[in-house]
Amino acid sequence: MKKRWILNLILLSVVASLVAFLYMRPKTEVAQASTYEVSHYKLAEFNAISVEFPTKAAVTFEKTDGLWRLTAPHKTRADQASVQRILAIVAANSAEKITTEDLGKFGLNNPSIKLKLFRDQNNAEVFLFGTYNPVTGEQYIAHRNTVYLVSSTYAEAASTQVIELIDKAPLKPTEKVAGFNFSRLEQWEDAKLNVDLVDGKWKASIANAKPLQNELNEWLDYNWVHNLAKSVELYTPDRKVTYPSFEVKLADGQKIHFDKIQESPDLILGRPDEGLKYYFPQDVGFVMVNPPLNLPN
Numbered sequence: 001m002k003k004r005w006i007l008n009l010i011l012l013s014v015v016a017s018l019v020a021f022l023y024m025r026p027k028t029e030v031a032q033a034s035t036y037e038v039s040h041y042k043l044a045e046f047n048a049i050s051v052e053f054p055t056k057a058a059v060t061f062e063k064t065d066g067l068w069r070l071t072a073p074h075k076t077r078a079d080q081a082s083v084q085r086i087l088a089i090v091a092a093n094s095a096e097k098i099t100t101e102d103l104g105k106f107g108l109n110n111p112s113i114k115l116k117l118f119r120d121q122n123n124a125e126v127f128l129f130g131t132y133n134p135v136t137g138e139q140y141i142a143h144r145n146t147v148y149l150v151s152s153t154y155a156e157a158a159s160t161q162v163i164e165l166i167d168k169a170p171l172k173p174t175e176k177v178a179g180f181n182f183s184r185l186e187q188w189e190d191a192k193l194n195v196d197l198v199d200g201k202w203k204a205s206i207a208n209a210k211p212l213q214n215e216l217n218e219w220l221d222y223n224w225v226h227n228l229a230k231s232v233e234l235y236t237p238d239r240k241v242t243y244p245s246f247e248v249k250l251a252d253g254q255k256i257h258f259d260k261i262q263e264s265p266d267l268i269l270g271r272p273d274e275g276l277k278y279y280f281p282q283d284v285g286f287v288m289v290n291p292p293l294n295l296p297n
Contacts, residue, residue: 036097038141038148041090041117041125048118049086051158054110059162067173070165074234076274077167085157089115089127089141094148106140106147107131113158129155168228170269170278171248175256177220179249185260185289186244195291196249209293216291223288224248229278235270243270246289260289 049061049068060072061083068083070076103109107130115127130140130147138149171177179196182188194205195216202216243259250256259270261277267285270277280288 035093038092039090043087046117050116052114079167082165089154092150094150096149098147108142166232168232176251178251181247184245204293209295211293219291229280231279233277235275235277237272
């Protein structure tokens with residue numbers, strides 16, 4: 001029994017010594033993977049963008065009244081989220097940071113994309129996109145003679161097809177709707193339908209219509225304010241062709257003309273002032289031009 005107690009004391013002593021050693025030994029720093037910020041810029045600093053390619057025309061944007069517009073190769077409203085994805089390069093992080101003047105080693109002497117972000121005409125930050133790392137699949141980029149390795153998604157955003165960079169909303173965010181004139185559409189031609197917001201309440205020009213305010217508010221919100229076309233195309237009106245049409249009335253007194261080019265299998269609306277036509281699924285399109293009026297059967 002005595003020997004067993006002695007053995008237990010020896011084991012306890014060894015454990016205590018080991019704990020004391022681990023506690024008292026010098027602490028070693030845990031190695032952590034370093035990450036580097038590509039820049040310290042803010043997205044809001046820039047008001048113009050140029051995306052340049054070796055073999056095709058540059059794509060350019062300008063910010064006007066707080067909203068981005070496509071300025072080349074076409075002049076039209078830009079999809080704001082797509083532009084933000086292009087600008088996101090300024091917030092990128094990299095596991096590598098290489099200061100070098102030998103950009104050719106990374107395919108940066110003849111870059112696949114040259115991205116220029118402008119604060120003003122004479123003050124641009126330039127980002128070059130080069131080859132891909134065969135191991136990680138990431139891409140080498142250069143900014144101010146410093147090379148970084150970043151996700152390929154930044155190049156994908158910058159090289160998006162131009163047509164996909166166009167805003168798919170039929171109305172601008174700044175256009176506040178005050179009513180609709182549907183009187184030139186076939187289904188409303190006899191009734192000469194106008195639907196208007198008067199002192200905050202919806203009024204319909206059809207005498208026996210009994211519109212519910214909440215229903216019309218939701219119709220406007222879901223079908224016009226937050227409704228995006230599934231695709232857009234450039235549109236040049238043919239003066240020899242007359243389409244059924246309607247107008248969206250704005251709070252500032254302006255009117256926006258839409259041509260109803262096609263009803264099925266998609267509703268196609270042309271907006272001449274923007275030079276665009278919008279494609280909507282037929283069921284969505286039907287609701288857009290047929291507001292809920294609670295007409296008697």
